[in-house]
Amino acid sequence: MSEPRESSNVRAEAVVDLGAIRHNVATLRARVGTAQLMTVVKADGYGHGMVPVARAAREAGADWIGAAVLEEALALRAAGDTGPIFCWLTTPGEPLEQAIAAGIDLSAAAPWEIDELAAGVTDRPARVHLKIDTGMSRGGAVPEEWPALIRAALREVKAGRLEITGIWSHLSSSDEPKSAANEAQLATFESAVEIAASLGVEPPLRHLANSGGTLALPETHFDLVRPGIATYGLSPFGHELPSSELGLRPAMTLRARLAMVKRVPAGAGVSYGLTWTAPRPSTLGLIPLGYGDGLPRHASNGAPVQAGGARRTIVGRICMDQCVVNLEDAEAAAGDEVVLFGPGTGGEPTADDWADAAGTINYEIVTRLGARIPRRYVDSGR
Numbered sequence: 001m002s003e004p005r006e007s008s009n010v011r012a013e014a015v016v017d018l019g020a021i022r023h024n025v026a027t028l029r030a031r032v033g034t035a036q037l038m039t040v041v042k043a044d045g046y047g048h049g050m051v052p053v054a055r056a057a058r059e060a061g062a063d064w065i066g067a068a069v070l071e072e073a074l075a076l077r078a079a080g081d082t083g084p085i086f087c088w089l090t091t092p093g094e095p096l097e098q099a100i101a102a103g104i105d106l107s108a109a110a111p112w113e114i115d116e117l118a119a120g121v122t123d124r125p126a127r128v129h130l131k132i133d134t135g136m137s138r139g140g141a142v143p144e145e146w147p148a149l150i151r152a153a154l155r156e157v158k159a160g161r162l163e164i165t166g167i168w169s170h171l172s173s174s175d176e177p178k179s180a181a182n183e184a185q186l187a188t189f190e191s192a193v194e195i196a197a198s199l200g201v202e203p204p205l206r207h208l209a210n211s212g213g214t215l216a217l218p219e220t221h222f223d224l225v226r227p228g229i230a231t232y233g234l235s236p237f238g239h240e241l242p243s244s245e246l247g248l249r250p251a252m253t254l255r256a257r258l259a260m261v262k263r264v265p266a267g268a269g270v271s272y273g274l275t276w277t278a279p280r281p282s283t284l285g286l287i288p289l290g291y292g293d294g295l296p297r298h299a300s301n302g303a304p305v306q307a308g309g310a311r312r313t314i315v316g317r318i319c320m321d322q323c324v325v326n327l328e329d330a331e332a333a334a335g336d337e338v339v340l341f342g343p344g345t346g347g348e349p350t351a352d353d354w355a356d357a358a359g360t361i362n363y364e365i366v367t368r369l370g371a372r373i374p375r376r377y378v379d380s381g382r
């Protein structure tokens with residue numbers, strides 16, 4: 001076993017470049033002309049840290065911040081964000097009055113949701129975006145129930161309890177821009193907007209586009225776009241169209257320091273189940289990160305890392321707190337740095353490489369990183 005090197009006292013960290021976030025927000029903004037930009041920061045800013053990302057996005061010109069759940073939207077207000085915030089996922093009985101009083105725009109897709117919004121009104125009308133299901137069969141009113149939703153909303157508008165600020169939907173297949181589903185959803189959306197207008201509802205914000213729509217389907221931009229993943233410098237199209245070709249910069253680098261380095265003989269089995277056996281004498285490094293930190297266990301025996309300037313492979317199963325990298329014959333010592341993924345500009349693997357190794361998407365790689373990994377913020381732009 002080799003002696004440790006103490007280059008820093010950090011076990012592991014996710015380094016988040018706020019300059020990259022600002023760059024990406026500005027790049028997205030420049031692509032959408034006069035449409036407004038909503039930066040989506042749900043799920044702790046896709047693992048990057050919700051509040052720092054929202055601040056950086058506002059600085060770079062985000063008109064809106066998008067949150068999935070109420071706790072996120074309220075936390076943004078508590079952190080001092082006074083700008084427009086949209087929050088779209090609530091369940092019956094949640095404290096909507098707090099969000100309405102805080103001036104947070106909410107979503108409704110059924111008459112009972114309109115009733116709940118109206119019941120939550122105290123001193124100012126609830127601001128609502130009506131959601132149409134254009135074909136994804138997730139949230140939203142199905143087209144048959146759309147007129148009833150509009151009529152329910154109009155009743156509350158007349159009573160002074162509601163302001164309809166938007167009509168919106170979500171794309172199922174914008175990561176495949178040529179999919180016929182995009183055209184079909186667009187047509188259903190346009191028809192819903194027309195039906196609303198015929199009933200006297202023409203809100204200022206019609207919105208449909210996520211990152212895929214923002215980057216590849218300009219006809220889906222309408223008045224506002226809602227990119228999430230692209231904000232973080234990751235491509236919604238994976239390797240098909242990498243972020244570098246989209247002018248985006250991955251913001252997160254996940255790094256750790258080796259907890260131990262040892263030489264094992266040929267035939268040594270590694271980690272639970274001994275699913276990997278050293279084919280020859282090998283140097284192994286212990287990475288102090290595992291699925292308890294959000295590394296996907298599915299990436300066992302294959303995920304790439306960068307150690308000592310070279311690409312290496314995780315061997316054996318990824319455990320809860322640790323995993324093992326095959327350093328082959330490299331000179332290495334405990335304390336040495338390992339980069340699990342980053343922008344890829346220094347030869348390190350990317351979140352897309354980890355996604356490939358785990359059979360998932362880059363979204364899941366960054367978003368699932370747990371609270372046990374400290375986030376450290378740097379700013380390449382300052």
Ligand SMILES: Cc1ncc(COP(=O)(O)O)c(C=O)c1O
Nearest residue numbers: 040170210211212226227228229
């Ligand atoms: C309603 C809604 N809008 C926008 C987004 C952002 O999507 P993406 O990260 O693909 O840009 C999401 C995320 O899935 C979403 O649920």
